[in-house]
Amino acid sequence: MNSNRIPEPSPHVAAFERMGFGMFIHWGLYSQLGRGEWVMNIDRIPKAEYHKLKDTFTAEDFDAKTIASVAKKAGMKYIVLTTRHHDGFSLYDTRGLSDYDAPHSPAGRDLIAEFVDGCREEGIVPFFYHTTIDWYQESYQEDFNAYLDYLIKSVEVLCKHYGQIGGFWFDGNWDKPLADWREDELYGMIRKYQPEAIIVNNSGLHQRGEYGHPEIDSVTFEQGQPTPLDRRGKSKYVAAEMCQTINNHWGYGLKDFQTKSVKQLIETICVCRKVGANYLLNIGPTGSGMVDSLQKFLLETMGIWVHMYEEAIYGVTPSGIQGVGADFALKGDNGKLYFFVHDLGSNGHSNVTVGGGGIGPRAFTGLKDSIRSVKWLDNGESLPFVQNQDVDLFSFYASGYPYGMDFVVRVAEADIA
Ligand code: GLC
DSSP, X not given: OOTTOOOOOOXXXXXXXXXXXXXXXXXXXGGGTTBOTXXXXXXXXXHHHHHGGGGGOOOTTOOHHHHHHXXXXXXXXXXXXXXXOTTOOBSSOOTTSOSOBGGGSTTOSOHHHHHXXXXXXXXXXEEEEEESOOSSOTHHHHOHHHHHHHHHHHHHHHHHSSSOOSEEEEEOGGXXXXXXXXXXXXXXXXXXXXXXXXXXXXXXXXXXXXXXXXXXXXXXXETXXXXXXXXXXXXXXXXXXXXXXXXXXXXXXXXXXXXXXXXXXXXXHHHHHHTTOEEEEEEXXXXXXXXXXXXXXXXXXXXXXXXXXXXXXXXXXXXXXXXXXXXXXXXXXXXXXXXXXXXXXXXXXXXXXXXXXXXXXEEEEOOOSOEEEEEETTTOOBOOEEEEGGGTEEEEEEOOBXXXXXXXXXXXXXXXX
């Protein structure tokens, strides 16, 4: 067997890659404080005091269908929600494993049951984030094996009671890198109940793109630029996903004004798709479970862009075609090529239009197919091109945005002969 062979993705991994864009949600007791999900640990809040947040957790504004509809408008295909985060509080009914869960709070509901229903109504695939660290269970520090029994049983509850789940997204093994986390047992149990589920275990900020256990289906790039995976000679095809905060916190950040711009969000999804990675963009709902207007506005605006170019975002794979600067192309499952053009100027009038510099020919290398036609995907305007395959030359004329528009990155579709 050729050791440089690239393995074929399994159907569920291929389907995951093609979803392209997902919503991450960090929501829990900590959201009531509005200072991120690590607040208990970083502010050294004693357990007894932190525990009181359970008594005020009403989830009164949590409407899963509304959140799923925001994700859908943003062009996201899946949502990963924190079923339990490091503080140990579960949004689901742990069915007797613990009373530190949503049904035992004033919310009195199984919020994960609502979540999966809300997603399904909107055609969004639900995924479960689950912590592996636990700041609440004493066994985490004192009797690690007893803790792992509890963890595995907790995940079993999630496997058995909520129908088919898109995947499980674990996070925290980086806290005890040398421990035996009994991953064979955990993942084996998941495969038994949820054979199609994507299994992710976040490798953490300092190990971006690390492979990990053989059952893992996707590597993670936390808060960073994803790099292309070298899959030659690997025993299994693994997907990639880049998760990122919309400001600088995962959990609700009431005083975090470092919100990304629509431009940054658009450029970032392009960086991810260029290397075949999914973009998992996080929001932090408020303590009562609402998506605030700023986050909602950013997602919905980005969604206009995503929906405009959807053929080029989902169902695409890297092509090896590279332009100048940030420009690149993707190959669609439909056989077409999609060219991503950055810093394009807009047409107009010399007294009013700024930044016209990018209008003109755009050159790309690495094309294997001969091109038949090129057009802007947003308005169908056809674009003149030249190609000479002998010298790997391909260039099309990138006419500017019509006056009144600037999409940050503009996509051209090419038919191949
Ligand atoms: C880090 C943080 C955690 C967050 C995760 C998301 O691991 O510890 O709070 O949930 O990143 O990727």
